[in-house]
Amino acid sequence: MRSWSISAGRLFGVDLRIHLTFLILPLFVFWTDYEANQTANWPRDLALVGIILACVAAHESGHMFAARRFGMVPKAVILLPLTGVALYDETRAERQPPELAWQREVRLALIGPLVNLGLALLAAAAIAASGKDVELWKWPGMRPANLPSSLVWANIYIAVLNLLPAYPLDGGRILRAYLARTIDASSATRRAVSISTAISMVLIFGGIFSNNWLTMVGVIVFSAAQLEERALVFQSVLDNVRLEEVMLTDFATLSPADTLVDALDKAVHSLQDDFPVVRGSDMVGVISRQRILDALRADGNGYVQAVMSKIFEVSMRQDSLGSAFRKLTARSSSIIPVVEDERLIGIVTLQNLMHSMSLLAESRKLQRDESNE
Numbered sequence: 368m369r370s371w372s373i374s375a376g377r378l379f380g381v382d383l384r385i386h387l388t389f390l391i392l393p394l395f396v397f398w399t400d401y402e403a404n405q406t407a408n409w410p411r412d413l414a415l416v417g418i419i420l421a422c423v424a425a426h427e428s429g430h431m432f433a434a435r436r437f438g439m440v441p442k443a444v445i446l447l448p449l450t451g452v453a454l455y456d457e458t459r460a461e462r463q464p465p466e467l468a469w470q471r472e473v474r475l476a477l478i479g480p481l482v483n484l485g486l487a488l489l490a491a492a493a494i495a496a497s498g499k500d501v502e503l504w505k506w507p508g509m510r511p512a513n514l515p516s517s518l519v520w521a522n523i524y525i526a527v528l529n530l531l532p533a534y535p536l537d538g539g540r541i542l543r544a545y546l547a548r549t550i551d552a553s554s555a556t557r558r559a560v561s562i563s564t565a566i567s568m569v570l571i572f573g574g575i576f577s578n579n580w581l582t583m584v585g586v587i588v589f590s591a592a593q594l595e596e597r598a599l600v601f602q603s604v605l606d607n608v609r610l611e612e613v614m615l616t617d618f619a620t621l622s623p624a625d626t627l628v629d630a631l632d633k634a635v636h637s638l639q640d641d642f643p644v645v646r647g648s649d650m651v652g653v654i655s656r657q658r659i660l661d662a663l664r665a666d667g668n669g670y671v672q673a674v675m676s677k678i679f680e681v682s683m684r685q686d687s688l689g690s691a692f693r694k695l696t697a698r699s700s701s702i703i704p705v706v707e708d709e710r711l712i713g714i715v716t717l718q719n720l721m722h723s724m725s726l727l728a729e730s731r732k733l734q735r736d737e738s739n740e
């Protein structure tokens with residue numbers, strides 16, 4: 368995902384990245400300008416690109432503000448010349464019942480186009496108030512020679528195009544949410560992505576014979592769908608993988624009666640960074656290698672009992688990977704014991720999750736590619 372976008376600072380506390388298709392846009396605008404007028408005005412062409420970038424940034428800010436209100440935590444947003452792809456911190460997202468999720472998705476999707484329509488109205492009102500005739504209705508409304516008119520029309524185009532039912536454009540998100548009411552989420556997404564691919568192909572080829580801007584839109588929709596799909600593979604791993612598939616079953620434990628020096632000695636012989644503390648068959652605490660070291664440095668030798676943390680969350684073998692992630696981040700701990708009938712049957716650590724997540728994402732992708740062939 369990172370290889371196709373470059374960092375461009377932060378937008379309302381979220382990592383802002385610009386997709387490489389945005390670098391093609393200046394060339395594209397320059398070329399269109401040149402074709403129409405047999406000459407091109409570089410500064411005006413760049414100003415038009417700036418206007419489009421600002422309109423997309425405003426559109427995405429609308430989505431992110433709404434998302435925050437729904438309790439979602441945006442991590443990064445990648446801007447394409449027409450739309451953006453926001454990446455959320457899924458490990459902290461709350462699960463919602465399908466009926467609420469559908470309403471939330473529709474509101475979340477509509478806010479972006481509404482922001483652009485609002486801006487178009489504002490810009491048109493400002494133009495009217497200035498009393499200058501900027502030929503707002505002269506075709507094409509968006510052209511480097513007329514920047515005020517471009518500001519109005521860029522917003523209108525972005526609003527209207529984002530309502531196309533081409534995932535991950537806003538219209539496509541609504542379509543996916545609608546499909547997800549009757550079929551499961553990942554099939555709904557797959558169906559929305561194939562509809563989207565069909566639409567982008569029609570745009571790309573239709574555009575070649577009519578308007579080059581349509582081709583550009585098709586390419587952008589296609590790239591955005593690819594970006595989004597990768598994030599979804601990650602999400603489906605979080606939702607569908609059970610802890611029993613990734614937990615470590617061969618692990619070292621400590622006893623509360625161990626001394627810290629003994630504990631460190633055991634830690635040296637294990638790859639684990641975190642240890643469950645067990646008395647008989649009862650889980651009584653958790654402790655990390657770092658904690659043992661810090662305690663030894665600060666107070667010298669003592670007992671594990673005194674240093675371990677006694678407050679910890681446990682999970683069941685059927686719990687999802689996503690729920691384990693949420694527990695880990697909520698408590699900022701790095702180990703979750705997996706228990707069954709109050710017996711410790713495995714552990715999940717942050718270190719082991721990171722490792723298995725990337726392996727699982729890769730193997731699911733391979734399986735899916737095979738089943739598509």
Ligand SMILES: [Zn+2]
Pocket residue numbers: 426430450451476479480529536537
């Ligand atoms: Zn949008």
